[in-house]
């Protein structure tokens with residue numbers, strides 16, 4: 001691999017896709033004063049984590065949550081002048097199923113904070129608390145590695161994690177983090193997150209809940225940073241073909257040649273853009289083999305006096321998994337966001353039926369709840385890949401010299417998240433610069 005300095009003045013990088021991976025790569029390159037152009041098919045930045053306009057207000061295409069262990073995301077936010085302390089509500093790990101289960105991590109060093117949280121949790125039997133501590137001790141002893149990957153539910157079964165422990169702690173954490181039900185999710189990927197979030201510094205397990213629209217967290221400040229550092233971001237400019245000639249890469253969307261390409265589109269968009277490269281047949285095959293999971297977000301606008309007891313509340317027994325109170329988060333009083341991760345029966349309901357059912361679930365919790373003023377269901381059918389055991393994920397480096405992949409689906413020990421997208425973009429930029437030769 002060439003060092004960038006060896007490439008003389010001919011370096012100019014095309015990044016295809018302005019999601020969090022593409023923008024992370026662009027920021028890294030712009031920071032190093034490497035000429036970069038980002039091509040984005042949509043009229044907006046951010047890809048699957050973007051702002052959309054609903055009823056005249058900017059909202060997110062889906063409620064997102066970050067955790068303290070997202071070190072690269074937080075680092076790049078700071079690099080582009082987006083202050084995580086202002087933009088994200090930092091809360092110690094806390095899971096609340098009102099009247100059923102409550103777990104709150106005190107401000108103690110890890111893993112004591114988790115052990116203390118389990119001891120003080122409401123809704124667990126003493127047998128379940130002891131089983132949880134044994135499980136954590138066993139996972140720690142093996143450095144969170146298992147000899148052979150398996151579904152999360154199998155790992156939980158092997159370690160007697162049943163009852164409320166499974167239903168209100170491990171399974172919701174699994175489906176939220178991996179967007180895959182415990183019965184089919186990769187135990188090893190779950191443990192990777194467990195290791196970083198629950199057994200690193202205490203702050204790694206903090207929930208970081210956006211107080212601003214997703215666009216303001218990273219995509220927009222990142223684009224501003226790229227443009228201020230000599231790069232450019234072209235919205236509404238889809239790339240339909242990539243070819244390689246002797247003097248560089250040729251994109252149908254641009255007249256000039258590019259020395260390097262970072263393909264930062266979603267996994268289901270990769271195949272069509274690589275069809276001119278016979279050497280990439282294996283890469284295309286592994287991306288095509290990915291299965292997907294949806295995420296549904298239902299916004300319900302109630303009168304401003306309606307609010308939840310905390311910013312994030314767990315629900316079970318119906319469709320809703322979590323309710324986020326946007327009034328408590330970014331001042332839009334009365335606006336609640338209901339989140340349903342992964343596949344399930346909700347996919348068979350029409351949007352109106354779903355919004356109605358979610359309202360009824362909320363009304364059972366908030367007696368006297370008036371009808372919503374409006375509601376909107378956003379169904380992201382391919383929100384993330386389905387994070388199964390022993391997945392084969394393609395590397396950032398491809399068999400075509402100077403053509404790299406970036407995105408939440410590339411090889412990584414994390415599930416499809418903002419952090420895996422950002423890490424992948426950072427890695428692709430480093431490969432462009434020859435830093436990981």
Ligand SMILES: Cc1cc2nc3c(=O)[nH]c(=O)nc-3n(C[C@H](O)[C@H](O)[C@H](O)COP(=O)(O)OP(=O)(O)OC[C@H]3O[C@@H](n4cnc5c(N)ncnc54)[C@H](O)[C@@H]3O)c2cc1C
Pocket residue numbers: 016017018019020021022039040041042045046047048049061062063064065066237238239240264265266267269273295296297380382383384406407408409416417418419421
């Ligand atoms: C509803 C929802 C909720 C989520 N919740 C969380 C959460 O709570 N926490 C978390 O960490 N993660 C969450 N995720 C996952 C997270 O959003 C994704 O992992 C991440 O945004 C993926 O970023 P990416 O850059 O890899 O891909 P993408 O966001 O898919 O970006 C790809 C970009 O490429 C563009 N593109 C495609 N084809 C072309 C082309 N031919 N030419 C030019 N541009 C093109 C697309 O328009 C898009 O902008 C959630 C996802 C969804 C959908």
